[in-house]
Amino acid sequence: MHKVQDIYEFIDSFAPFGSALNFDNVGLLVGDMQKEVSSVLLALDLNKAVLKEAIDSEVSLIICHHPIIWEPLRRVEGEGLIGELLRHNISVIAAHTNLDIAPGGVNTCLADVLCLVDKRGLKVELAKPSYTVSVYVPTEHASSLKRAMVAAGAGELGNYGACSFTSGGVGSFVPLAKAAPYVGELGVETSVNETKLEMFCKRRALSSVIAAIKSVHPYEEPAFNVFENHGVNEELSLGVVGDLEESMRADVFLKHVTRSLQIAGCRYFLPDGGVFKRVACCGGSGSNLLEDAVRAGADVFVTGDVGHNVWYEAERYNIGLVDAGHFATENPVISRLKKRLQEQFKAIKCKEAGGNVALERFFAPKEGITV
Numbered sequence: 001m002h003k004v005q006d007i008y009e010f011i012d013s014f015a016p017f018g019s020a021l022n023f024d025n026v027g028l029l030v031g032d033m034q035k036e037v038s039s040v041l042l043a044l045d046l047n048k049a050v051l052k053e054a055i056d057s058e059v060s061l062i063i064c065h066h067p068i069i070w071e072p073l074r075r076v077e078g079e080g081l082i083g084e085l086l087r088h089n090i091s092v093i094a095a096h097t098n099l100d101i102a103p104g105g106v107n108t109c110l111a112d113v114l115c116l117v118d119k120r121g122l123k124v125e126l127a128k129p130s131y132t133v134s135v136y137v138p139t140e141h142a143s144s145l146k147r148a149m150v151a152a153g154a155g156e157l158g159n160y161g162a163c164s165f166t167s168g169g170v171g172s173f174v175p176l177a178k179a180a181p182y183v184g185e186l187g188v189e190t191s192v193n194e195t196k197l198e199m200f201c202k203r204r205a206l207s208s209v210i211a212a213i214k215s216v217h218p219y220e221e222p223a224f225n226v227f228e229n230h231g232v233n234e235e236l237s238l239g240v241v242g243d244l245e246e247s248m249r250a251d252v253f254l255k256h257v258t259r260s261l262q263i264a265g266c267r268y269f270l271p272d273g274g275v276f277k278r279v280a281c282c283g284g285s286g287s288n289l290l291e292d293a294v295r296a297g298a299d300v301f302v303t304g305d306v307g308h309n310v311w312y313e314a315e316r317y318n319i320g321l322v323d324a325g326h327f328a329t330e331n332p333v334i335s336r337l338k339k340r341l342q343e344q345f346k347a348i349k350c351k352e353a354g355g356n357v358a359l360e361r362f363f364a365p366k367e368g369i370t371v
């Protein structure tokens with residue numbers, strides 16, 4: 001039987017929770033890592049309908065995109081969302097900005113649905129400093145420790161792997177009364193030929209690398225240091241830019257967007273010219289990347305939540321701008337995530353929630369209204 005932890009680790013393998021932006025709140029937000037899982041419900045948002053469906057169909061885990069906890073919680077009441085989840089034993093994992101930026105995540109899925117080719121990151125940011133981990137190890141164990149650290153993700157630097165630096169020296173220590181030393185006797189100062197092994201380590205790999213040190217190092221108390229390394233920053237790719245196979249007239253492109261994202265309509269600004277080939281996109285609220293879209297040579301930028309002033313910026317830059325909605329631009333990731341989980345965990349029933357729909361409706365007077 002699979003546990004919540006197995007699913008958490010699987011998502012972590014392609015959209016590391018440690019890569020989420022600083023303001024974010026991702027990972028297991030409610031529940032228990034050790035709980036067994038037989039069915040999973042997926043949704044962009046954990047809304048009322050999704051909660052009801054989870055309770056009615058007795059799922060043990062909900063995976064959502066938007067975190068259900070932002071502010072510090074001051075109380076958990078039985079009737080509130082968290083109380084309901086706890087009472088029905090439902091765990092919740094949120095995969096938010098870590099899923100936005102992951103290959104195969106929110107933005108790649110949006111670009112795929114829009115049929116873009118030659119896809120690349122729209123804005124590549126140096127976002128987070130990496131770490132340097134240095135560990136002192138008896139010299140004869142240095143290579144096995146290095147192998148374990150590399151397997152856990154240490155030593156990556158751009159196009160290079162297994163990067164390390166070693167230096168030799170003598171380590172000494174006095175085992176105290178309760179110690180069970182690998183070498184030496186209690187109360188006697190012992191000296192050992194040691195190697196200092198230093199490796200780069202990305203944030204997402206740090207906990208696995210430390211776990212590897214603790215499991216492989218022969219000492220009862222391995223001595224290691226972790227330094228924040230501001231010289232080596234991790235790259236973060238926000239949004240995607242790519243090309244349409246064939247140039248499209250603006251009106252044809254708008255039809256393409258609404259059809260691909262299955263929406264009743266969208267808001268748009270058309271530049272002079274009005275023929276699109278290069279398309280930038282960012283699921284959710286991506287307006288702040290408009291300038292990057294211009295810089296990337298995009299003819300049009302597709303995103304959601306476009307504010308009033310952004311339309312005027314688009315006019316100034318003479319770039320097309322399409323607001324296809326926050327929900328619709330992010331939602332393509334849900335079916336991809338479901339497929340991925342189902343392939344990995346065949347015994348678990350993975351289902352996109354029936355309530356995974358945008359709450360706001362689009363009113364078209366000609367079509368009337370369904371209440």
Ligand SMILES: [Zn+2]
Nearest residue numbers: 284285326330
């Ligand atoms: Zn969002």
